[in-house]
Amino acid sequence: MNTGQKRKTERRQKEQLARRRAILAAAREVFFAKGFMDATIDDIADRCSLAKGTIYLYFRSKEDLYTSIMAEGMERLRREFEVLKNLPPGEPGLVESAFRAYIGFYRKNRKYFRIMFLSSQPDVRARTPQEVLLRCMETGMECMGIVRDLVQEGIERAYYRKVDSWAVANILWASINGIIMAYENDPIYRDEFAGMEMEKMLLHSLDLVLEGLKVKK
Amino acid sequence: MNTGQKRKTERRQKEQLARRRAILAAAREVFFAKGFMDATIDDIADRCSLAKGTIYLYFRSKEDLYTSIMAEGMERLRREFEVLKNLPPGEPGLVESAFRAYIGFYRKNRKYFRIMFLSSQPDVRARTPQEVLLRCMETGMECMGIVRDLVQEGIERAYYRKVDSWAVANILWASINGIIMAYENDPIYRDEFAGMEMEKMLLHSLDLVLEGLKVKK
DNA sequence: TCATTAAAATGACTACGAGTCATTAAATGA
DNA sequence: TCATTTAATGACTCGTAGTCATTTTAATGA
Incomplete structure (x- = not known):
């Protein structure tokens, strides 16, 4: 027994x-x-x-703790992205939905972003157990996969040009992060520097990407 | 005397x-x-x-030293960007030139990038004298100004759509940084993750932006 | 109920590095 | 040569990440 x-x-x-x-x-x-x-x-x-x-x-270390919080953030993002899997069929703004979902996530989880940016620094990574890093990467990959599928769907429906959907997913991700990073760095002076607030900049960026994706008339 | x-x-x-x-x-x-x-x-x-x-x-502090190295990197970048001011008149690939100049800078100054990303973290910034941060920001602004002028020129010559040239300069900058950051984070696994090496990803991104900028036929 | 043992928690301790400051050395000038 | 200012030094303080011998708690079973 x-x-x-x-x-x-x-x-x-x-x-x-x-x-x-x-x-x-x-x-x-x-x-x-x-x-x-x-x-x-x-x-x-x-x-x-x-x-x-x-x-x-x-x-195992302060970094382990820190990166575990990042992993938590990634998990939240994935949950947020789940809705993108069940977009109403025929929905036109596929990439736009993903973009806005990410912005929405940012709005609700600002604090996680600082952690994401710092905990992906080599200094911090070096003291973080592999398993934690792997978990983050896998979760990130799932999120990216969802975006790629949306891009792919857009291509198949002839909304978008025939681009490499995985690359586009990566680029979208990187661009948004790049913009958020720039603003997070110096939230006080940044508006003045960039001449507009972050959300507006993000939407500009969305516009540019969508124009770049669209099939030419 | x-x-x-x-x-x-x-x-x-x-x-x-x-x-x-x-x-x-x-x-x-x-x-x-x-x-x-x-x-x-x-x-x-x-x-x-x-x-x-x-x-x-x-x-004044370890961070002062660190950020001063970042300032040095920004200075190098600006010097690299000077050539963009004197592009042969009539040159068509204006944004492309800027993009490639930045990639070229990255190739020659990889090591500065880690420093740039970390030294723009709030933790580090908080212990850095204002003057050093300001110097970095001003140099960055000059670089961005050069890119903006190129975009503006492209618009005036009707190569590009009528976009906000300053925003586009910021977006270009942020996108490239976002991609570089992603790859720098984990140079070993990243190729596998993204399915292509960084330079190819950067060029994909360039392509996307250029398509987004072009006037429709 | 109490003894035995295993697991979990503790916090005093070590090691190390950022930043300080009383002391020493060098330069300047009368 | 001596006095005074300026620069350099490194032993020291202080704070914190991480350790480990000791203590506490819980489980087991007679």
């Missing part, structure tokens, strides 16, 4: 998972409030009422 | 400037080799045979 034993083990695992989540929640709050460099492990430990050593039973 | 005095003072200033440059050279080597987080001020001090304290007579 190891059923009893097994059940105990399961409970343990659940407790561990709950602990892990509590730590992540604390880390999220601290990193959101202070950024990576100014946050300390003690801050995070205090926030979830654990000792510093305990944190290291659940995560 | 304070001519003597003055000359002495001038010599002093020159020596200080030389010292400053020596420190910057050492910092560049160390940061290029180790990245921001793994580099230490002692590394840099050793490299230019000075004591740690001396570094702090010339720079």
Whole structure:
């Protein structure tokens, strides 16, 4: 009768998972409030009422924690992108929908973006366990796949030119990130520098890409 | 006769400037080799045979040093962009020239890009003197101005649609950075992920933008 | 109920690096 | 030569990431 034993083990695992989540929640709050460099492990430990050593039973390094928050962000994005899979058939603005979904995600999850940009820096990656990085990459790839499918559909319906849909998905992704990064860098002076606010710039960019995709009349 | 005095003072200033440059050279080597987080001020001090304290007579923080290297990179970029001001009149591929100039700059100055991306992170910026950040921004603005002028010229010659040339310059810049950032993040797996190497992706992006800019036939 | 053992949590401790500042050395000038 | 200003030094402080011997808690079973 190891059923009893097994059940105990399961409970343990659940407790561990709950602990892990509590730590992540604390880390999220601290990193959101202070950024990576100014946050300390003690801050995070205090926030979830654990000792510093305990944190290291659940995560390998400060970077592991940080990148795990990024992974969380990617997961949220994927969930947000799920709706794109079930667009009403015949829907015309395929790429536009994806673009706007990403903007919408940004609006609701601003704080994750700083983390995404910093945690993809080689310095941070070098101290992050492979598995976490892999998880992020895979989630990102799924999101990108959804966008690629939309582009492909647009091509098949002859809305768009015959372009490399995977490349276009990557370019869309990179362009938006590039713009967001530029604005996030210096939110105070950037409007003045660029002469318009971010959303408007993003929509300009959308317009440019759509024009580039459209079949010529 | 304070001519003597003055000359002495001038010599002093020159020596200080030389010292400053020596420190910057050492910092560049160390940061290029180790990245921001793994580099230490002692590394840099050793490299230019000075004591740690001396570094702090010339720079306010590790971040000041780091961002000063970024400023150096921006300066190089601007010099690279100067040629764009004197394109042969009647030259058709205006935006293409700018795009390729930026790619060329990237090829020759890969190492500066990591620094640019990290030193524009809020964490780093917060510890960098305003003046250095301002210098970077101004240099960037000059570069962007050159691109805007090219776009504007293209519009006036009716190569391109009537778009907001400043916005397009910003979008071009952001898109290329976004792509480079994506690849720099994980140069090993990225080719596999994206299915093509960076240069090809950049050229795809150029194609897309040019199509988006062209006047419809 | 209590002893035994295994697992989890703890926080004092180590190692290390950024930044400081009292001290020393060099340059200048009378 | 000596006085004074300026530059350079490196031992020091302080803060934090990560460790590990010790303690606490929980599970097991007699």
